[in-house]
Amino acid sequence: MNISTLSAEIKQRYHTQAEYPWAKFPNYAVFRHQRNHKWFAVLMVVDAGKIGMLKEGKISIINVKANPEEIGSLRMIKGVYPAYHMNKEHWLSLHLSEIDEALLFELLDESFALTLPPRH
Secondary structure, eight states, rough: OOHHHHHHHHHHOOOOOOOOOSSTTTTOOEEEEETTOOEEEEEEEEEEEGGGGGOOSEEEEEEEEEEHHHHHHHSSSSEEESSSSSOOTEEEETTTTTTTTHHHHHHHHHHHTTTTOOOO
16 A cells, blocks of 8 residues: 555545644654544655564554554564654554555544544
């Protein structure tokens, strides 16, 4: 899946616009909840080595939050890596050209739910 297709799907599913908060990285997109402004996903293009891959070149990834109890087992799945530039106990990086699309959306849904504002 490519970044533009995924961005459009996130916008439709979660009713949020991509934000581009970093001048140094104008293509890095952050997706937040509207009420509490917590991030639930970050789309980036990074060097493959940044997530521990042994290959060279740029890759498209999305960072998502996950249950800490599941992080270890999820990292054993193709396309799932320790989070780039985020807390590795709570976040994962998903390589968009490796990850199974159904798993990608399952993990996005979970990230969205884990970062929801508390109900009062």
